Amino acid sequence: MYEKMLSGFFTGPQSSPDGKYLYFFRDKNWWIYNIATQQTSNLTQNIKTAFWNTRDDHTASKPPFGMGGWLKGDKEVLLYDEYNIWALNPDGSAARKITNGEKDEITHRVTRTDFEYPYLDDSKPIYISLYGDKTKKFGYAKLENNTVQPLIYENLSVGRITKATEANSFSFVKQDYNLSPELYVTDDFSNNKKITGTNPQQNDFYWGKSELVSFTSKKGKKLQGALFYPANYEPGKQYPMIVYIYELLSNTVHGYVTPSERSAYNTTNYTSNGYFVFRPDIVYDTNEPGMSAVNCVVPAVEEVLKSGMIDKTKVGLMGHSWGAYQTSFIITQTDIFKAACAGAPLTDLISMSLSIYWNTGTPDQKIFETSQGRFDGPWYERTQEHIRNSPMFNAAKIKAPLLVAFGDKDGAVDWHQGIEMYGTMRRMEKPHVMLVYADENHGLAKKENQIDYQKRQREWFEHYLLGKPAEKWIIDGISYMDKMKAREKPAAQ
Template sequence: MRKQLLLLWLFALTVQVAFAQDAPKPMSWKDVATWKSMPSGGFKLSPDGQWLAYVLTGIEADGELILQKTADPASKKSFPIGNASFASFEFSDNSQLIAFKEYPKFAEKQANEKAKGKPLKEKLHLIKLGSEDKKTFEGVSGFSFNNEAASHLIINLPKEGNGDAKGSDLLIYHLATGKSQNLGNVREHAANKAGTHLAYSVDAANSQGNGLYLLTMASNSIQVLDSDEAGYQSINWTEKGEAFAALKMKKDKKYKQDKGAVLGVKNLSNPQVTLYEPAKDSTGFDQKYTISPNRRPMWSEDLTRLFYGIHPLVLAEKESPKKATNTDSLKLAESENLAKIMADTTIKSIADLQKAIGKLNSSKSDDKKANDAKKPEMTIWHWNDDRLQSRQQVMENMDKTYSFWAMYDVTGKKHFALQDSSMRDLSLLPYQQFALGSDQQAYELDINLNGQTYRDYFIVDLKTGAKTPLFEKFYQPSFASMPRPSTDGKKLLYGKDGHFYVYDITAKTHTNLTEKLPVSMVDVEDDHNVIKPLYNPLGWSSDSRYVLVRDGWDIWQIPMSAKETPLNLTQNGKKEKIRYQYRISLDSDEKGIDLTKTVYLRTYGENTKKSGFATLSPAKSGLTAGAKTLLWEDANIQGLTKAKKAAVYTFTKEKFNQPTQVYLTDATLANAKQVTENAPDAGKFAWSIGVKLIDNVTAKGDSLQAALFLPAGYVEGQKYPTVVYYYEKLSQTLHNWSNPGYSGTGWSPSLYTSNGYAVLIPDIVYKMDDPGMSAVWAVLPAVDAAIKTGVIDENKMGLHGHSWGGYQTSFLITQTTRFKAAAAGAPLTNMISMYDLIYWNSGGGNMSIFEASQGRFFGGPWENWEAYERNSPIYHVKNVQTPLLMLHNDKDGAVDFTQGVEYYNALRRLKKPVIMVQYLGENHGLGKLENRKDYSVRMMEFFDHHLKGLPAPEWMSKGVPRLKLGEHLEERAF
């Protein structure tokens, strides 16, 4: 009996151990390093829709490529691809092959890094679909198939040696025969769309054989199109692939830049080469300019004109030649000096003679110093500068390489400069009949000061180069107002004074498209200090007869003809609070919206957070009113794509606790089946069991929502420690999967819910002159509403936000003591001093951000002092009782490091509990992996102590002396 009981006890213990081993566990930060998932862009369909491939990669894990038939999950095969931050794989256009790169393994990279070895080589694998055939190429850098023909695999080999030559070997692999062909010293190459021809340039040592070449793929014949001691670059095929343009750049010691020429090649069967050399066109081309290498040349649609960039020539700095010593002139100078001394009657003694000689030597030394004087390194900041000097420094290289559009009429053999410094921007419109020019130089100073954007617009006739004013001081409250061309290039859609207009370029007429609509196109939810911003339009129809615009809910079809009536295509959006957000483009070659085909739309429920797809059906003219819902679920559904040559569709679906997966379906989107196994280790870990959508009303009466993510292992009736996270409006992320990772801010909501935290993400809307108080008015009522669910432990709540969210955090703790801990990343803390600081990443000033963008203030502090002070954390610092962990880096180019220092020192002076962590050399968010790891762990340790009662690590309770910091960091590294 005792033996049986022992056996039963051992069996029960074994079961318990096995169950414990199999039970999902909370994910640790160390687990994140080897977590594998499908990256963005990591899934592809073959053009015929019969095959699919996707990759799984990890930070410190070796990845794999999954390949299978779409109709046969059992055909799935896995291939190792090493440790890849970006995986490279492609199907051939005929759907017969797939090629992918294999990178060195993570362990190999680590060992090589420690040994400081040479760069490790990468492999390329080529697989024939449906077979076991696989060919491997060693030591490659890049690859591509020759587009539609899919007859060759083109492989870039790494450049090794070869001096100053810019070319490297290019391997052409013939797929039908398995033979390889090596082209040496190839600098650039590009196949046309049909894949029948490969244009390439050669750049060899000492420029021997440099030229532009054309390889005919079928016959394997090579033609030399141009050859010279020059650099050939910027090969650019037309969209159809019947012609291409390129640049030819030659060195000229007189100038800092190379002198350029443009090449145009057409009639590929018997190539016709046009070479325009500005240096030989002394009458038509301003010789103070040359063709620029910084803009790709292009043919016009009708192949009659070449377009290219030009920029001013800059003389090379002359080196002062070393003058040969002239002994005769030295003897003459010495005799002249001797004569001066002898003629000086004031010299009465040896002492007088020494002084005279010393005076002559001093004069010589002064002359030499004047010639050798070093110029100072300095900057002059002038109040009339259109752009801050800091902005000019950031833009310096771009300004140096800026080029103006120009045109060469091939038949007339004439060059036209299409723009100059009085019109800085130019866009060639479709079919190159006209161009849209613009310039904001007259308003740039004010734009940089108050953020209100104005611009002058011009129409340029591309037949003559003539420029005609279109708008003067055109106001652009948002991107939606910018003029955008019709598909035929003859009209412009633009926004003005809360309406959409169309300008007919040939008729020179303006028509208000929306004035008679029963709805407004103004984005009334935009709470920035701009006037009547519009919702972004969907665009032009492919026949240029209609434009599709949005009122924030529904989509409207507006005809160009006065005989037709505008039509509400979707009809139920505003009524049912469904946002028809955007149209899905399923054809990469499309021009405009083809209204003769079914139009797919992405839909989103503003109040329900549901999402999905709907369609609009074509009619005899335009589209039929009434959208048909195809998918509508409590999930985040998006990413609809179509196989290039088949009616095979895919989309992605995810929930907060379910990783993103790809689903395969047909045009109806019905009966979709999951075809990926993203995040294959997800079952090993505990995740949030679900979400709740919290409705709440702000202190100012605005109806908002908040997303509440339940902790793993949630038990109803039990309360949980909670981190409140925010950044303006984020409740739309209710169904978004958060892939575990080391973010640049330390925040990973899935890690927190996995480790027993609830996460609350409330919406914030803003009132002008009160960005800080707006957070108080929105966040606290949202927290109150969430507490009523019974999920949140109101005595164990923490706050976290980064950047603007960091500002909200640093401000909220001055207004309430309800939170037991707060972590603020890169926070703005003094709105008055921050206003006059510089956004170093762009070099611009903060004032425009404060007045017309995120700051949401009327005017500057000197005219609105009370509002700036009222919303600055630093002026309420004495109220803080919440322990604060602050991240601020010394090279923060968005929120100046002094903002963190100012707040830290104020809190420290008042002996408030504050810790500031600073990662040397890091910007607004953490970039280095070791730093992202470190801060992610520290922030969770901070919340674990204050919200869960775990012991505080020593760095938190006592700090770390400078002399012990190295040892401390080494102990924690993983």
């Protein structure tokens, strides 16, 4: 029976707490298998909402928005649509929408405060997390007697709610980009008492702030980005800006970030040194991962430039892994960026698809056909699309100086992707440096290498964006043979 049910699954069957049912998600719907009657039924097909993630732009089977758990006695199962929580009878006889999140675009999700039992006891309050899809506000509500009562909802991050086991008391944490995490306790959320703050030394330093920026992609999609201001920002003055990319990043607008010499992509490292930092959202069209990034990131940056706060001659771009791939590709399509840094980028999508994900020993095809690549076929069926979206095949159009970094034991993106790009850029006589860290994987683990990469990345942008004299390594580099000889000397001694 189990093998028969697995066909076409997105999720494997799981048991309800009392063991009466198996539930699973397949073909964009939730299904129930009644163990006693051995009957399988589609639980959501007649409900006029989507329980599959309508925002998911991957080419693989669509995942569900999720589920919140079962009520005591397997009475009802709680399922999610885009904004709401639904309660469904497992026999399919009834369904009720508990929340009304679509009205204000607030996502409602069950948050567990009691893990003693595997079920939710609806004779007691059930707590719900709130997230403003467009506002990025956070908060909590409670469900009691079939009524949802908001408890807290603020324009910062509110999270980590915990309930006392023997009292009706709660703790939770507030934070924002300019507010180091603070711990609060409360009984009813009307009188919240601050217990402690963190990083009090921040008061001795200038600090930036953050805000949301709304923009429209070249394909007409309404998107957002998180913009972080330089410390001690002065209105009327223009500043350089670093754009950091991956996929959806506007939801980081309220995240507190401590500076770190070991973190190359650290937002506060840059804001504390006089830069704006911008983290825009990216969404994707099938077979166009690179062009999709261009269609989102370029209009996002153009929207920020309208503010007049940014010196448009001093805008840099950076990312790691998938973000590094997009960084390397975007600079083939626009000259809006004056320098770029890419950590472990995919550069040739055809050779990359033929490589191995060495950390797991699995083929890299899955990255392109079921994951981030968002192709609906293999490279030999989508050859032109793979070429069109490969940085290496478009490198002739690159104007921005490009810094690439790899570990030579990278088990996620084979470091030969960097070598291909390096050979191409050098042959084209374009400004390009490749940093190679010995015995490092996809992310640098050794402290000395983390510090070194952060330092060199900063020096790269300081030279090409701020006009500071180039460090010797930018101009001269170190030959591979000289590097190998330097590594052999300690061993010989």
